Amino acid sequence: METNPELQGNPEPEKNNPKTASEVGHARNVANLQKLIQQVSVYSLYNPPVPELTVASLQALYNTATAKISEVEDKRNANKNAIALRQEAFENLKATCTRIVNRLEILGLPQGTIDQAKSLNRSIQGTTKKSVKTTETGKEAPKTISSSRQSFTQRADNFGVLLQLLTTISAYAPQEDELKLTSLNTYKSELVSATQAVDQTEAELNLKLIERDKILYTEGTGLYSIALNVKKYMKSLYGGTSPEYLTVSGIKFTVVSNQ
Structure with missing residues (x-):
C-alpha cells in the first residue's frame, strides 16, 4: 500500500x-x-x-x-x-516591526543597534539585505530582494529577540499604545499561542x-x-x-x- x-x-x-x-x-x-x-x-x-x-x-x-x-x-x-x-x-507583524525600526532610526542610537534591529526585521519580513551589483558593461544591475519562506515559529522567535533588544534601549518610549513594550509582549504571546494551536490541531x-x-x-x-x-x-x-x-x-x- x-x-x-x-x-x-x-x-x-x-x-x-x-x-x-x-x-x-x-x-x-x-x-x-x-x-x-x-x-x-x-x-x-x-x-x-x-x-x-x-x-x-x-x-x-x-x-x-x-x-x-x-x-x-x-x-x-x-x-x-x-x-x-x-x-x-x-497580519500586522511585518508592519509593526517596520514601525519599530523606523522609530529606532530617529533616536540617535549607535549604528550597531540599528543594524541589529534591521537584521531582525529583514528576517521577519522574509527578505535579505539589498545589494548593488554591476554588469560587465559597468552599469548597475537591477536591485533584487530574495525571499525566504519563514516559518511562523521563526517569525515569532525573531520578534521576541527584537523585543528583547528594545528592553535595552532606554530612549525607546513611544506614546502609541500598540508600540509600547507591554502591548508588544502581549502581541508576541498571541503569536506564540496561535502557532501552538495550529501545531496541536x-x-x-x-x-x-x-x-x-x-x-x-x-x-x-x-x-x-x-x-x-x-x-x-x-x-x-x-x-x-x-x-x-x-x-x-x-x-x-x-x-x-x-x-
Whole structure:
C-alpha cells in the first residue's frame, strides 16, 4: 500500500477548498461497504465461514469506519480554523516591526543597534539585505530582494529577540499604545499561542488520519481487504458468472493514494 501523503507534513489547505479526490475516495469506500452489506443481506445462502464476513461484523465495521471519517473531518476543520486564526494574528507583524525600526532610526542610537534591529526585521519580513551589483558593461544591475519562506515559529522567535533588544534601549518610549513594550509582549504571546494551536490541531488530525487508514487499509483486517474477501466468498458461493456475484463484483473499492 502506498504511503499516505496526508501524514507527511500536512500542508496548509486553502480556506473553503473543496474536498480533495483522496478525501472523497476514502468516504466512497465506506459508502460502498454499506452498499455491499445491503446487497449480500438479501441472499439467503450468504453464510460465510469466517466471522469477519458476517453481515453483523460488516455492519460494525461500517459504523466504525463512518465514525472515523467523521472524526477526521472534525479535526481537519479544527486545523483549518486554527490556521485561519494564526494568519489573522500575524497580519500586522511585518508592519509593526517596520514601525519599530523606523522609530529606532530617529533616536540617535549607535549604528550597531540599528543594524541589529534591521537584521531582525529583514528576517521577519522574509527578505535579505539589498545589494548593488554591476554588469560587465559597468552599469548597475537591477536591485533584487530574495525571499525566504519563514516559518511562523521563526517569525515569532525573531520578534521576541527584537523585543528583547528594545528592553535595552532606554530612549525607546513611544506614546502609541500598540508600540509600547507591554502591548508588544502581549502581541508576541498571541503569536506564540496561535502557532501552538495550529501545531496541536495538526497533531490531532495526523493521529485521526492514521487511525482511519488502519481501519480502511490494514492488510487482512481493513475495510478494503474484507470487502474483497466478501466478493471472493460470493464468487465461491454462486460462481463467477452468476447474477448474484455480478451484483457485488461491480461495487468498487480502492486503496486511495493522495498523490
